[in-house]
Amino acid sequence: MKKNYLMTPGPTPVPAEVLLATARPMIHHRTTDFEAVVRDCVEGLKYVFQTQNDVMIFASSGTGVMEASIANCFCPGDKVLVTQNGKFGERMAQIANVYGLDVHVLSYSWREVVSSEDIKGFLAANPDTRGVVVTQSETSAGVLNDVQTVGAIVAEYPECILIVDSITGIGAVECRTDEWGLDVVMTGSQKGLMLPPGLAAVSVSAKAWAACDRSSLPKFYFDWKKYKKSLEDDTTPFTPAVSLMIGLAESLKLMREEGLENIFARHARLAEATRRACEAIGLELFAPVEGRGNAVTPILIPEGINADDLVDIMKNKHGVTVAEGQDDYKGRIIRIGHLGYFGDFDIITTIAALEMSLTELGFEFETGSGIKAAEMVLMGE
Amino acid sequence: MKKNYLMTPGPTPVPAEVLLATARPMIHHRTTDFEAVVRDCVEGLKYVFQTQNDVMIFASSGTGVMEASIANCFCPGDKVLVTQNGKFGERMAQIANVYGLDVHVLSYSWREVVSSEDIKGFLAANPDTRGVVVTQSETSAGVLNDVQTVGAIVAEYPECILIVDSITGIGAVECRTDEWGLDVVMTGSQKGLMLPPGLAAVSVSAKAWAACDRSSLPKFYFDWKKYKKSLEDDTTPFTPAVSLMIGLAESLKLMREEGLENIFARHARLAEATRRACEAIGLELFAPVEGRGNAVTPILIPEGINADDLVDIMKNKHGVTVAEGQDDYKGRIIRIGHLGYFGDFDIITTIAALEMSLTELGFEFETGSGIKAAEMVLMGE
Numbered sequence: 228m229k230k231n232y233l234m235t236p237g238p239t240p241v242p243a244e245v246l247l248a249t250a251r252p253m254i255h256h257r258t259t260d261f262e263a264v265v266r267d268c269v270e271g272l273k274y275v276f277q278t279q280n281d282v283m284i285f286a287s288s289g290t291g292v293m294e295a296s297i298a299n300c301f302c303p304g305d306k307v308l309v310t311q312n313g314k315f316g317e318r319m320a321q322i323a324n325v326y327g328l329d330v331h332v333l334s335y336s337w338r339e340v341v342s343s344e345d346i347k348g349f350l351a352a353n354p355d356t357r358g359v360v361v362t363q364s365e366t367s368a369g370v371l372n373d374v375q376t377v378g379a380i381v382a383e384y385p386e387c388i389l390i391v392d393s394i395t396g397i398g399a400v401e402c403r404t405d406e407w408g409l410d411v412v413m414t415g416s417q418k419g420l421m422l423p424p425g426l427a428a429v430s431v432s433a434k435a436w437a438a439c440d441r442s443s444l445p446k447f448y449f450d451w452k453k454y455k456k457s458l459e460d461d462t463t464p465f466t467p468a469v470s471l472m473i474g475l476a477e478s479l480k481l482m483r484e485e486g487l488e489n490i491f492a493r494h495a496r497l498a499e500a501t502r503r504a505c506e507a508i509g510l511e512l513f514a515p516v517e518g519r520g521n522a523v524t525p526i527l528i529p530e531g532i533n534a535d536d537l538v539d540i541m542k543n544k545h546g547v548t549v550a551e552g553q554d555d556y557k558g559r560i561i562r563i564g565h566l567g568y569f570g571d572f573d574i575i576t577t578i579a580a581l582e583m584s585l586t587e588l589g590f591e592f593e594t595g596s597g598i599k600a601a602e603m604v605l606m607g608e
Numbered sequence: 609m610k611k612n613y614l615m616t617p618g619p620t621p622v623p624a625e626v627l628l629a630t631a632r633p634m635i636h637h638r639t640t641d642f643e644a645v646v647r648d649c650v651e652g653l654k655y656v657f658q659t660q661n662d663v664m665i666f667a668s669s670g671t672g673v674m675e676a677s678i679a680n681c682f683c684p685g686d687k688v689l690v691t692q693n694g695k696f697g698e699r700m701a702q703i704a705n706v707y708g709l710d711v712h713v714l715s716y717s718w719r720e721v722v723s724s725e726d727i728k729g730f731l732a733a734n735p736d737t738r739g740v741v742v743t744q745s746e747t748s749a750g751v752l753n754d755v756q757t758v759g760a761i762v763a764e765y766p767e768c769i770l771i772v773d774s775i776t777g778i779g780a781v782e783c784r785t786d787e788w789g790l791d792v793v794m795t796g797s798q799k800g801l802m803l804p805p806g807l808a809a810v811s812v813s814a815k816a817w818a819a820c821d822r823s824s825l826p827k828f829y830f831d832w833k834k835y836k837k838s839l840e841d842d843t844t845p846f847t848p849a850v851s852l853m854i855g856l857a858e859s860l861k862l863m864r865e866e867g868l869e870n871i872f873a874r875h876a877r878l879a880e881a882t883r884r885a886c887e888a889i890g891l892e893l894f895a896p897v898e899g900r901g902n903a904v905t906p907i908l909i910p911e912g913i914n915a916d917d918l919v920d921i922m923k924n925k926h927g928v929t930v931a932e933g934q935d936d937y938k939g940r941i942i943r944i945g946h947l948g949y950f951g952d953f954d955i956i957t958t959i960a961a962l963e964m965s966l967t968e969l970g971f972e973f974e975t976g977s978g979i980k981a982a983e984m985v986l987m988g989e
Binding site: 231233235237238239240241246247249250251252253255257258286287288289290291293294298321322325326328413417423424425426440444445446447448465466467468469470471526542548550551 | 612614616618619620621624627628630631632634635636637638639667668669670671672674677679702703706707708767796798804805806807825826827828829846847848849850851852923929931932
């Protein structure tokens with residue numbers, strides 16, 4: 228018998244009560260029973276997104292709504308600014324290129340924060356820009372970008388919308404959709420929402436609906452207007468992922484019970500414990516001080532240690548699954564996820580597994596130093 | 609306490625062992641554990657699709673793969689022939705129009721079978737046609753179209769592919785993808801595959817891959833080439849719907865244990881029992897004799913009976929959910945689904961609920977006559 232611990236930045240662990248809700252006997256989606264589920268999901272998501280904008284739910288993973296945000300808001304040739312400091316910003320630029328937009332990229336290393344000043348400068352020089360895309364919380368790099376400041380900048384341009392990929396942000400870090408003027412905000416189910424993957428959600432402001440009205444790009448399954456119309460009757464235009472939505476209603480109930488402020492504080496505490504523990508062990512944090520997100524902590528693999536071996540020992544000997552690096556950082560970092568259904572002892576478990584695995588690989592440090600540092604943070608000291 | 613029975617043509621009931629498989633603790637998708645799930649799903653689907661073609665799985669409902677079949681196979685202005693004898697054929701034409709194809713429609717009433725001769729004639733007059741679209745089993749009308757004959761016709765045209773919407777067909781009626789020359793075949797999870805909605809699958813022939821190679825329409829999330837490439841490593845390009853795929857592996861195991869021949873025979877028996885029972889009660893079957901599918905049985909509501917009342921009494925008094933008619937046939941038909949996880953006594957239950965509900969609404973017939981007719985079929989007499 229080996230207990231397994233999922234410490235990845237998506238999929239994340241799902242509470243048993245949510246898993247069991249997804250396993251309830253199937254119901255039909257064109258019924259008053261399911262209309263109540265749709266209402267609960269939409270109201271709960273508005274709370275989590277901190278918005279009064281329309282919120283729509285799709286049977287897809289996060290990339291589906293990333294594509295939808297491009298296909299619904301633009302016309303071929305529209306000038307858009309895509310910011311990149313990780314894999315998912317790069318994906319947004321790829322999608323915008325596929326749809327024939329006039330794509331301008333502000334590219335940063337994966338260890339830098341996107342510069343709001345650069346965005347301000349670009350828009351001043353290109354006032355005809357139709358959209359700005361920012362990844363709030365880069366899953367690949369653990370970096371948190373300042374979408375609040377970007378929101379204030381983009382608000383100055385009445386024909387330019389701000390699209391925020393908050394797939395790893397929503398439910399983990401503060402994201403004040405309305406107060407910050409974020410026109411399109413998206414998330415996926417397998418992150419802060421504590422669900423299996425397979426659902427994605429998006430919020431759309433009045434300014435973004437105006438962009439949508441002029442959009443001429445082809446779309447059908449992800450056509451926002453169809454979803455908005457169906458929501459008037461608390462339903463969806465196409466068969467929804469019924470079991471996952473029943474689970475979503477359940478997880479949103481848990482989130483409302485805990486309260487957003489407490490959720491964010493919990494994520495901050497767990498992230499800080501993880502960071503201090505890793506530094507105490509002698510590992511270097513990947514993300515820059517000014518942009519360390521609380522959803523996932525990437526750590527550089529020390530000289531002489533093989534990343535595959537480390538991940539393998541943690542998973543196959545200790546049952547603790549962490550994520551490897553992606554693309555250029557494959558083999559160079561590991562990523563410890565702590566967004567969603569995580570508590571103090573998930574961090575303790577992971578740090579202990581990390582300590583034991585590093586020791587086995589010959590890395591020298593004081594055994595228990597990581598745990599000690601984590602405990603100090605968790606005790607609030 | 610009221611027991612509930614889901615007798616709709618999708619979502620369909622999910623076996624408890626499959627529901628519980630979907631509720632297992634979450635695992636990460638970039639692991640050898642999940643690669644095994646992908647392999648099981650792909651191999652199982654090839655068995656069910658009766659194909660050696662590539663089979664790909666998407667986190668979406670059926671409409672997503674309908675759109676994908678257009679976006680992946682064509683260029684703007686391509687001439688395609690879409691056949692329609694129900695809501696889903698109409699949807700395929702809408703999608704083809706959204707993508708700027710040169711859409712030609714062969715339209716039939718919802719009570720007619722698509723004519724293979726008409727298709728043959730159209731292709732003879734339009735040899736530059738790039739694609740023919742046929743809905744094998746029309747969920748909205750219960751009509752089964754003869755894709756085998758169409759397959760032989762389209763095979764004569766090396767640059768024309770046959771796209772088959774078998775969303776309500778696969779796992780319920782015979783669909784010999786390779787033997788019949790069906791280039792693109794699609795299904796959804798919430799039908800014959802006995803799963804919750806949220807997954808869709810498609811098989812793609814070499815001829816369809818050639819079409820895909822020249823396609824210039826925009827796509828990203830549904831880009832087949834990305835999925836094909838990822839399948840080389842038993843993975844998916846984007847986060848898959850992990851829990852539903854674990855359920856799919858389980859349901860495919862059940863299907864292999866029963867065997868396709870037995871599955872089709874069971875569906876034929878249950879459909880015939882339903883049809884005979886309805887006729888014995890004095891109800892008129894909606895679908896024409898030459899095209900009665902075994903996935904769903906639509907029945908005309910008799911004069912003087914209100915469809916909403918009938919559906920309401922069946923559901924709210926007896927716990928039996930059947931589907932209403934769609935679009936023009938809303939209020940004029942009800943549809944009894946019997947595809948997927950259905951056995952003899954699901955039909956008996958439904959017919960008994962139908963008899964009791966019709967009696968309450970004042971419809972005159974001999975109580976028990978429907979059950980008697982059903983039993984005769986179920987006894988093989």
